[in-house]
Amino acid sequence: MSRSLYKDTLNFLCSHSKHEIKGNHLRRLQVLAGMVSSCMLGKRSSLSCMSAAQEADGRQCESRIKQSKRWICSKWTDWDSFFAPYIYHLLGHLAKKGELVVIMDGSEVGRGCCALMLSAVWKGYAIPVVWTARKGPKGHFPDQMHTDLAALLWQLLSTLHPCRVVLLGDGEFDGPLLREWCQSRGWEYVLRTSLDRQVDCGGESARIDTLLPLIGRGGHIFLQYGCGASHAILWRKKGFEDPIPLLTNIDLGAMACKYYKRRFKIETLFRQLKSAGFQLHKSMVGCSERIQKLLIVVAMAFIFTFCIGIIVKKQPCQLVVGFLRFDRMQTMGCITVAQKALDAQSDLAYYIFSMLTKNFHDFLANGS
Secondary structure, three states: OOOOHHHHHHHHHHHHOOOOOOHHHHHHHHHHHHHHHHHHHHOOOOHHHHHHOOOOOHHHHHHHHHHHHHHHHOOOOOHHHHOHHHHHHHHHHHHHOOEEEEEEEEEEEOOOEEEEEEEEEEOOEEEEEEEEEEEOOOOOOOHHHHHHHHHHHHHHHOOOOOOEEEEEEOHHHOOHHHHHHHHHHOOEEEEEOOOOOEEEEOOEEEEHHHHHHHOOOOEEEEEEEEEOOEEEEEEEOOOOOOOEEEEEOOOOHHHHHHHHHHHHHHHHHHHHHOOOOOOHHHOOOOOHHHHHHHHHHHHHHHHHHHHHHHHHOOOOHHHHOOOOOHHHHOOOOHHHHHHHHHHOOOHHHHHHHHHHHHOHHHHHHHOO
16 A cells, blocks of 8 residues: 555656656656645645655755745646646546536735636535636736636637536626627626626616515526626525625526525635635745646645545544544535544555545546
8 A cells, every 4th residue: 555645646647647757747747746745744835834744854845845946937837737637537527427517716825916716616616627816916807817717728628528517706707708708608607796787677777786676585586688698687595685696698597596506615615725724825925927836736735635535534434533533524524534634644545545546537437
C-alpha cells in the first residue's frame, strides 16, 4: 500500500497529462504534485505552509518555496495544460448523464485579488472548473469577462458528449451580453436580477417588485418574455424574507426556481476553499496571474480531498472510529471527513487515495 500522497498524485498527473511526460513538463508536474499533496496535508494554500507540510528541513523548505514560486510565475503553467486535462474526465462523466449544471460567482482571494469562477454541481457540491482573477476588491466584473469565462468552458465541453447545460448566477450576471451568449450556444440560464428591473407586464412596463402582491407569502409569477428574449420570474420562497427576481430562458417557472436553489452551493465551495478548508484568503500572493495558477493547486487539492471524503463516508463504523465519531460522520461535509482522516494519518485515507488515483474512471462510473 502506498503511504505517499506525493507519489500517488504525481502518478495521477502523469497518467492523465495531455503532454509528453519528459523534461521541463515532467519537472513542472513534480512540483505541482508536491504542492497539491502538501495543500491536502497542511490545509493551507500559502507557499511557506505547503513547503513546511512536506516535513523538510530548513534548507529543503526554502528550496521548495522557491520551486513553488517559480511554478506560479512560469508562463508555461496554465489552466489549459495543468488543470483542464484532469477536470475533463469529471465533466465527461457528468455530460454522459445528460445534464451539466454550472454556477458562476466571484470571491476575494489572495492579497487584494478577486476570482471569478465557474463550478459544476456534482454530488450536491460545487466543484471548481474554470476561473479568472483580477487585482482589486470584490465587485462586479465586466460583462465581457463573464462571456469569456463561459467560452472557455464551452470549448472544453464541445469535445464531450452533447448534454443540457444550465448556467446559474446572481444579480451580477444578468447583463444582456451573457444572456445572448447563452442563447446562441444553446445553454439554459437562471440568473438573479434586481427588484427594480423593468419588465413587460401585458404590454405595460413596470418594476418587477410591483407584482409582489400577486404571489402572497409563497409561490411565483412567470412573465413570458418579460425582459426581451428572457422570461421574468418573481419568486417568494417560504422562509425567505425578500422575494427573488429571476431572468431565464427555461419555459417552466417552477423548474427555473428549482434550478436556482442550487446556486448557493458555490458559496459553500468558496467557504471550503477559504476559511473552512484551504485558507486561500490568507495567501500572500497578490498578483492576479499568479492567483490563477495557485487556484490550480487549491482546486486540485479540493477535488482529491472531496473524493476521499465521499469514499470514507461509505465505510463501516470499525474503520473510521480511530479518527472520528461514526454517529456524526454522516452530518459532516466530505472535506471535513477527509481532512480528519488525513490529520490522523489514517491508513484508510492513504489507501483510498492510492486506489482513487489508479482507478479514477471506475470511481466516477461506480460512484455516481
